[in-house]
Amino acid sequence: MSGVGIGQRPENRRQKVIKSLWAGIWLVYLSAPVVDLLNGGHSTGARIVGWTGLVGFVVWYMLLLFRTGRGDRTDVVLGSLAVLAAESTLLALTLGREWLVLFVYVSIASGAALPLRLARWTVPGASALMTVLAFVVPDARSFLGGLLIPALLGGFAMTGVRELIRTTIALREARATVAHLAANEERLRLARDLHDLLGHSLSLITLKSELAGRMLPGHPDKAAQQVADIEQVSRQALVDIREAVTGYRRARLTSELAGAQVALTAAGVAPELPAEPDLTGVPEESESALAWALREAVTNVVRHSGARRCTVELLRRQTLDGQVLELSVEDDGSGGPGSAAAPGNGLTGLAERLEKAGGELEAGRTRHGFRLVARVPAGAVADVGSGA
Secondary structure, eight states, X not given: OOOOOTTXXXXXXXXXXXXXXXXXXXXXXXXXXHHHHHHSOOOHHHHHHHHHHHHHHHHHHHHHHHTTTSOOOHHHHHHHHHHHHHHHHHHHHHHOGGGGGHHHHHHHHHHHHSOHHHHHHHHHHHHHHHHHHHHHSTTOHHHHHHHHHHHHHHHHHHHHHXXXXXXXXXXXXXXXXXXXXXXXXXXXXXXXXXXXXXXXXXXXXXXXXHHHHXXXXXXXXXXXXXXXXXXXXXXXXXXXXXXXXXXXXXXXXXXXXXXXXXXHHHTTOEEEOOOSOOOTTOOHHHHHHHHHHHXXXXXXXXXXXXXSEEEEEEEEEEEXXXXXXXXXXXXXXXXXSOOSSSOOHHHHHHHHHHHHTTOEEEEEEOSSSEEEEEEEESSOGGGSOTTO
């Protein structure tokens, strides 16, 4: 089950509930005001005021915490904190010493919702106001030692959490920018390479086409030779383009493992992935085939399985035909891409891709989910038989 990452705003009701529960755990220290309302001997009117004030305080406090790390106007936050501090003062003076604990939450909200340049003043300010009230409210001095340290430490600790969240947000945005720039650079590089590959060939085809057109009436044999040259040049250009595109589309196992981590986590599936693999001596065709197998398997897990956990293993095995590299992807879901008797188009295409690389594919239901195993030669293809 996925939660809300640091610096990531809740995007749906489930994530909002998770963050609310995480922040609400610390509201347990409000048990003192609750017990005071239940057993403090207050009048009915005082209890109504107390319950109304306590509920309003908690709602206001939670709203401030949910604004943590956002670029909101500080005057709005300062005004909200002033309202919390005034409400805490009124409740402490009216209902007694148990209500001084509200200032701890005022201090924590200050550290969470304000930048450090302001929080370094508001956190001690809330603590100082609590100290003054402790000398005014009857029998409240004994509570001061147990509340002053949590107020100061909690408030300044939340300033660190706020800065961590802001830094995480900045890093996430920077990473997205770098990825966008890298994609643009890759497109530009592909455009340059295609221009270099096709520029000469197309120019030559154009020139020979013009020559063939001029020779056709009087010298058909020479025109035929030019047409044959055009065919040869165009075939070679087609080969060059295919090689270029194949090189750009070649999948890498390391990149696919990183992509699987992101995809599974985003889908709420707990991933168990191997460390960065040692692919020394592994042919590019074998690595590419395993990378496509991993992508197809993870896609099926995310879209169809309904799994909560996915385990990926990558092993080298010694067989009679030589070393093989084995990739297994297993989930605990109830769905799957299809039965072994009627595999989906994705698995059919994957089996054909593995077969071209000298490997094989196994996929089917297990007792607790679905398992896909792909094997490819780990050495030179020539050293591995077709039954590898």
